Amino acid sequence: MSVLGILGAGRVGMALARLARNADLEVLIAGSGDPASLADGIAAESPGAVAVTAEEAARSAYIVILAIPLGKYRTLPATALAGKLVIDAMNYWWELDGVRPEFSDPQTSTSETLQKFLVDSRLAKTFNHASVWELENLARPAGHPERRALAVAADQQEDMAQASHLVDAMGFDPVPAGPLANGVMLEPGAEAFGADASAAEMRTMLNRFWTSQRGLVVARNRDMPPAGC
Structure with a gap:
C-alpha cells in the first residue's frame, strides 16, 4: 500500500495528500490540468507528492482516492482503475453538480452508482463525511x-480491511459501516456526515441511522422492514 493515487487536486485532495505523506506513503496526485502546471502548487501544498496524469495515478497506485466533483465521475479513467481498490471520497452537491436524479435516488447510494460505472474496480466509501477542516487539523x-x-463502507472484507488500514495510517479511527450500500449513511443529510465524533460515537450514529428520518425514507424506498422488525 506504499503508493497512493489521488484524483483531484482541490483542497480535499491536497489535505488527503498531506495526510498520506505524513504516513510515509508515496503520493501521485492528478488534477484537471497539465501536471507540469500543477507541480509547483502541489510541491508547496504537499511536499513530496508528485503531479501526474489521472491515467498514471490510476495505473501506478495500489489504492486510488477519488476527490473530484461527483458530477464528473464519467471522466474517470475506468480502464486504468480496473482491478484497483478505489475509495470514493465524493459527495453530491446539486449546486455544484446540477440536478442529477441518479444521485438523489433513495433506492441506492451514490457509491453504488459509481460502482456501476467502475464495474471492474472495487469500491469503498470513506473520507467523504469529514470536513476539510477535520482532515487538515x-x-x-x-x-x-x-x-x-x-x-x-465496502462489500468485500479485504477491501474493508485495506481501506480501514489507510484511514488508520492517515490519523483517524476506522469504524466499519457495512456494505457499500450503507455508504448512504455517510452522505450529506445523514447524522454521520460532518460529525466530529469518536469511534464509539460514530458506531452509535451508524446504529441509529435506520430510525432517523433519512434512514426511514431510504428503507421505505428499498422495501426494507422497519428497524427492529
Missing part, C-alpha cells in the same frame, strides 16, 4: 484520546 496518532473516527 484533526488527524491524531493511534491511541490519542482525542482521535476522531471515520466510517468505512
